[in-house]
Amino acid sequence: MAKNLVGNHIRRLRFNHNEMTQQQLADKVGVTRQTIVALEKGNYSPSLELAFRIAHAFGLPLEEVFYYGEHVE
């Protein structure tokens, strides 16, 4: 399996948004919890549409939720 180069801060953002659960985020953006788990593990690069929906769910621009390549916190 090729290394996924699209990373994200979903886990941290969920925590910062009143400790939102994976299921709550999944319901907000219209996917299953499994997909949120895969995204947080870095096992899946979402479609552009889903990436925008997740960013909107956190009220942030796309680049504050997702990044490409190496990222240093």
Next chain:
Amino acid sequence: MTYQEKKSIVSIVAAILIFGLYCAYKYANYPAEGLTTDETFHYWGAFVLVLMLVSIIAHIVISIIFNIIFRMTTGEKEPRFADELDKLIELKSNRNGFFVFILGFLLAMGSLVMDGPVQNMFVIMIVAGFLSDVTGSVTRLYHYRKGV
């Protein structure tokens, strides 16, 4: 382990059990004397049709039982829809499953070209169908665990 991973494992086990038990049953009832060509086609035609019917019914029953056990043990409901990740994984699993079946189909045609008995052709096709089913489920399990 998530719902989809558990479901893939159940699907693999169910496919092996159904196919294994059905083949064992049919093997015990295999006609002892040599069959004429017409009887051979009839026997294997019935074999495939009944296997498909039994397999569909058994999969539905196993799926219902699995969902009930999943709800009871985890307290979660099974996902009611397939999202983009599910559809992508389904496409990959179908691709791999079809690839295995096409290989089996070509082998079966090859056995006819090599003047092999008609039974060989049917056996290869049936085994290819089974392997294709298992390959699809294994692919699904792999992608749900390792990602896409």
